[in-house]
Amino acid sequence: MERLKSLLNKDSQTSSKPPSSDLIRRSQKKPSKESDSEKRKPGGQPGHKGKTRKGFGRVDRYVVVEPQRSPNCQGNHWESRDCSTRSYVVAQLVEHPIEIVEYQHQATDM
Secondary structure, three states, X not given: OHHHHHHHHOOOOOOOOOHHHOOOOOOOOOOOOOOHHHOOOOOOOOOOOOOOOOOOOOOOEEEEEOOOOOOOOOOOHXXXXXXXXXXXXXXXXXXXXXXXXXXXXXXXXX
């Protein structure tokens, strides 16, 4: 019985058997060298210079989009609040060159 147990405990790491003869076992996790507090956090890392798009460089036309009614309650409560302006630039294909249009609209934080 002892001999059978010793045969079961032998694998490629504890004997001269090749790794292909090992039974399929779950791989053991190697202990990490870093503690949890030293691991990198997700997102931008300290000291790394980020990259952003340069944009188009010029805007041919500006369009200010004013809201008519609130999509939630159909009211006009944004008129009494301080609203920030969000803008986005769109490159549109027209007949000859590309026209760059910047749309600006009011945005409330709800």
